[in-house]
Amino acid sequence: MRTVLVIINGRVQGVCFRDWTKQKAIALGLRGWVRNRLDGCVEAQFTGPSDDIDDIIKKCGQGPMLASVAKVVISELERGDLDDQHGFEIRATA
Numbered sequence: 001m002r003t004v005l006v007i008i009n010g011r012v013q014g015v016c017f018r019d020w021t022k023q024k025a026i027a028l029g030l031r032g033w034v035r036n037r038l039d040g041c042v043e044a045q046f047t048g049p050s051d052d053i054d055d056i057i058k059k060c061g062q063g064p065m066l067a068s069v070a071k072v073v074i075s076e077l078e079r080g081d082l083d084d085q086h087g088f089e090i091r092a093t094a
Helices: 017-028 050-062
Strands: 002-011 031-036 042-048 068-076 088-090
Touching (some): 002 050
Parallel strands (some): 031 088
Antiparallel strands (some): 002 042, 031 042
């Protein structure tokens, strides 16, 4: 199992990026969350098998049809940094 925090930069708000991310994560069986940030980025935490994490990171680099992703920043999280998350949710803007 692996957990990452991903920050997606570009035209990623107002293009259904959070809903799209939730659908992709659920399809892969990942746990975690996604939210908009006040700085215009989208932030997500994913937990699951390493291959599925690699897949969702690749998908986030493309995004939904109306998105224009400029950069994806990935941080590997240690067990102590993890939310005790079940399922996948959309969180409030932070």
